Structure formats: C-alpha cells, structure tokens
Amino acid sequence: MKQEYPILEFDRTPEAMLEPSRLIRPMDISPHAVVCFFQDVITTLIHKHQARVIHNLSSEIGAHPIYEVEIEQRKLTVFHPGIGAPLSAALLEEVIALGCNKFIACGGAGVLDSSLAVGHVVVPTAAIRDEGVSYHYLPPGREVLAHPEGVQAIEAVLQKHHCAYVLGKTWTTDAIYRETPQKVQLRRQEGCITVEMEAAAFFAVSQFRNVQFAQLLYGGDDVGSEQWDGRDWTRQTSVREKLFWLAAEACLAL
Ligand SMILES: O=P(O)(O)O[C@H]1O[C@H](CO)[C@@H](O)[C@H]1O
Numbered sequence: 001m002k003q004e005y006p007i008l009e010f011d012r013t014p015e016a017m018l019e020p021s022r023l024i025r026p027m028d029i030s031p032h033a034v035v036c037f038f039q040d041v042i043t044t045l046i047h048k049h050q051a052r053v054i055h056n057l058s059s060e061i062g063a064h065p066i067y068e069v070e071i072e073q074r075k076l077t078v079f080h081p082g083i084g085a086p087l088s089a090a091l092l093e094e095v096i097a098l099g100c101n102k103f104i105a106c107g108g109a110g111v112l113d114s115s116l117a118v119g120h121v122v123v124p125t126a127a128i129r130d131e132g133v134s135y136h137y138l139p140p141g142r143e144v145l146a147h148p149e150g151v152q153a154i155e156a157v158l159q160k161h162h163c164a165y166v167l168g169k170t171w172t173t174d175a176i177y178r179e180t181p182q183k184v185q186l187r188r189q190e191g192c193i194t195v196e197m198e199a200a201a202f203f204a205v206s207q208f209r210n211v212q213f214a215q216l217l218y219g220g221d222d223v224g225s226e227q228w229d230g231r232d233w234t235r236q237t238s239v240r241e242k243l244f245w246l247a248a249e250a251c252l253a254l
Pocket residue numbers: 037082083084106107108109110176195196197198
C-alpha cells in the first residue's frame with residue numbers, strides 16, 4: 001500500500017475503525033437534506049419559517065444543529081456543514097448515518113473569471129480534487145463528478161424559475177490563502193470557473209456512501225483579476241436566500 005506520498009495510499013477496505021453507521025443511531029428524519037453554508041439564511045428559517053432543531057451533532061467547536069423545516073407539508077432536513085472539506089465531510093457522514101440520502105448543497109465560491117457576475121448561479125458538474133478528503137474515499141484522480149440526478153433536479157428547478165445559470169467545473173482547495181495567480185491560471189485552463197473548499201469532498205463521500213449529492217453555488221469574490229476583489233460577496237442576502245429555496249425545491253424533487 002505504501003506510496004511515495006501518503007495522500008496516494010488509498011485503501012479500499014470498506015469498514016474503518018470509526019464507522020458512522022455503528023456509532024450513530026438512525027433517527028426519524030426526512031431523507032431530503034439541504035446543506036446550507038449560509039448561517040444568515042438558517043437564522044431566517046428559524047425566525048420566519050419555524051425551523052426547529054431535531055438533533056445536535058457535536059464536535060470540539062460545540063453543537064452542530066440539525067434542523068427540520070416544513071415546506072408545503074413536506075419535511076426537509078437542513079444543516080450547516082462548517083467550513084472546509086474535513087469538517088463538512090465528517091458532518092455529512094454523520095447526517096447520512098442519521099438517515100438522510102438526498103442532498104443538495106447551497107454555498108458561495110470565488111470566481112476564476114471576472115466576467116462571472118457576483119450572485120450569478122453556478123451548478124458544478126465536477127470538482128477538481130485539490131483537497132485531501134476525497135483521496136480517502138476514492139482512488140487518486142484529478143476530478144470527481146456531482147451526482148447526475150442531483151444536477152438534473154437542480155437544472156429543472158432553475159429552468160422552471162427562469163433563473164440564468166452556468167454549468168461548470170469547480171476547483172476545491174484546502175488552502176484559501178494559497179490561491180496563487182499561477183494556480184488560478186492552471187485551474188482555468190483545465191476548465192474551472194469557481195473555487196471553493198468542499199465540493200470534491202462532498203461528491204467523494206456521497207459516491208462512497210451511495211447517496212445523491214449535488215450543489216448550487218453563486219459567484220462570490222473574484223480571484224480572476226490582477227488583484228483580489230471581495231465584491232461584498234458574503235452580504236448578498238437576497239441571492240443567498242434565493243439559492244436556499246432553489247436548493248430546497250430541487251432536493252424535495254429527488
Ligand atoms: O459560502 P461558502 O459555501 O462557505 O463557500 C466558500 O467560502 C468558504 C471560505 O471562505 C468555504 O466554505 C468556501 O467553500
């Protein structure tokens with residue numbers, strides 16, 4: 001099994017020492033789950049849409065609440081996955097063990113091409129595996145695909161609402177402060193339009209666990225120009241809320 005670099009030492013053994021399905025008891029939960037990166041939107045769901053905490057996962061950070069919200073008489077699970085591949089992949093594992101198996105995530109991402117406007121909707125069809133987590137779930141490779149049925153469900157909802165979007169590849173990195181101009185150019189050459197920190201890990205975990213998972217992103221800060229431009233991307237309240245409701249509709253259609 002030994003390779004020159006530890007990250008390439010993929011082990012196919014299905015069972016690990018800590019097996020979520022043995023450590024976590026399944027609960028009565030909607031299998032449809034929106035993975036929501038927007039804490040502001042979750043707060044709105046609590047105050048305006050009676051989202052309630054049905055379970056708390058926990059880590060050294062504290063509680064990671066799992067919410068349930070009712071949308072047109074259907075129950076939807078919602079949770080914030082934390083930031084970065086390791087934490088978000090571990091929380092996804094735990095939510096799968098609780099009983100969810102149809103996931104749509106909504107989040108933001110940096111854009112590699114400045115012409116992609118802030119707030120523009122992006123649907124990643126694949127992610128470049130420039131993070132570590134996916135190498136523990138799938139053999140080494142450059143890319144991992146989003147679940148095609150998840151992507152289809154998202155596209156159907158976007159088209160129904162006449163919402164403009166682009167399909168594309170996203171670059172998943174572990175090191176937000178090491179997105180150098182040369183790396184940006186390389187990723188752009190291989191077809192990436194966005195950069196974020198979780199998609200490749202989500203897609204890999206969900207393939208390994210045989211659950212459906214796709215993601216909605218919106219164009220955020222700009223890393224495609226000479227100088228970084230924040231573009232006020234975390235304050236795009238209306239886009240973030242819109243993205244959540246689109247994700248919820250796509251998720252419930254799975
Ligand atoms: O808005 P979210 O989805 O959190 O997205 C991006 O922003 C965070 C980094 O600031 C990472 O999570 C990255 O994926």
